[in-house]
Amino acid sequence: VLRQAALAEPTVQFRTGVGVDGLTSSAPGRIDGAALHTGERVEGDVVIASTGRRGDVPGWLDAHGIAVPETVRESGLMYLTRWYRLPPTRDFDLAKLGGDLQFVKYLAVPGDGHTLSVTLAIRPDDKDLRNALSAAAGFEAACRALPGPDQFFTGEPLEPIGDVRPMTGLLNRVRRFSDDNGEPTVLGFHAIGDAHTCTNPLYGRGCSLAMVQAVLLADATAANPGDPHRRAVDYEAACKREVEPWFDVSVQMDKAGADPTGFVADGGAGNRMAALFVAAATDPIIGRGLARFWNLLATPADMMTDGELLNRMAEVMANPDAYPVPEREGPSRTQLLATLEAA
Structure with missing residues (x-):
């Protein structure tokens, strides 16, 4: 929806299939463009990085002598995900189904086009569980054993779409683009979304916080036309006020076991x-x-x-x-491992 709205704007141009090697600078502490894989340089009054949690924003800026301090807190989790195709003859008009057994957290989400994604979150150092769930047979056995996902695996077999896919690096991180006094360390460049602040994706806040930052940056730009210094000051102050508290919340929730x-x-x-x-x-x-x-x-x-x-x-x-906490439903770790070993 957002892409279609952007494409409808006559002044917006999309460049697909082209990678970015780094940033360009014409003065110390100021960014004024991007260097593409093709060797081309694209200049801009404002350069915005929405490169996700794995984009090398610190490396790009370090190449121009600009340091980007980071505060990082590990979540202690990794994902194992597999996609399935649901039979068109069955009605799967169900909400997402998941749970938390402490040693494994899980979520099954029906999607468009009769698809289903199932994600299991475990500790990266739980080698026994990680090895068993990385195998297709073990992963599906877990889906049948866990309350919630099991509802999708009754009846005829589901068609897998690809293998079991791991995802690590589920950290919480804040990057600083201003000093302790609120003065910007870089002009002409801004980061939004996970490129600026990322939280454990288990809580589903990433896209929402990215949209919040996009609005904050638009507001700072509209309020400070032609003033990159003031724009940077206002934007980073707004991020500290509106976005960074969710980093702190995510860290605390991780400590509580999610x-x-x-x-x-x-x-x-x-x-x-x-x-x-x-x-x-x-x-x-x-x-x-x-x-x-x-x-x-x-x-x-x-x-x-x-x-x-x-x-x-x-x-x-x-x-x-x-207000007693209900008993957790589902197998123990020992029981689940036994089920996976028998798969």
Whole structure:
């Protein structure tokens, strides 16, 4: 949808099949274009990198003497994903189905064109599980054993689309394009999305935060025509305010085991935190508050200014036993490994 809207703009030009080798600069600390694989140089008043989490933005800028400090926190997870084609004779008008057994997190998502993606998230150092799930037979056996994905694997076999695909590097990272005083370290260049700030993709915030940053950059550009310094100051300040809190949230959620009920492990403060998520299913005040949080409509700082929400959360946390965490459904790690070995 977004691509079609951009293509409809008479002043927008798309260049496909052409890679970028680096950036060009005509003055220290200023970027004014991109160097393509073809040897061509494309000049611009503003250069925007939306190159994802694996794009080499620091390397490109380092070539021009511009350092890009990073804060990195590992998520402790890796993905194993396989795509399937669903039979056209079966109605799979189902919501995404997933769960969290601590040793494995999983999600099955029906898509367009009768397709299905299944992703299993495990610790990279769990070699036994990683080896077993990397095999096609083991992966499908897990899909049949896990509550949720199993609904798609009853009846006739599904047609695989490709092999089991691993994805590592699921880190949380913030890159700094300004110094401690808010002064920009580079002019004429901006990064958005994962090229600027990335969070554990398990939480599904990447595309939304990229759109937020695109709007923030558009606002800073409109407010400061012809002033790259002020534009950079305003944009980075807005990112620090609107985007970076979600980096902090992601790191904290990773520490809790990604599943909010993972907080229950310590039986103290964690138990009280887990009770909030249980209460959210039936309590309208907490439910609405957490819905705003999950959908990026309210930062943790915003939630702290909601007196009604804070009061209700305090009541629940004072009596967590009234909101017991449901038992996890699904096999234990030992049981799942036995199932995979027999596949």
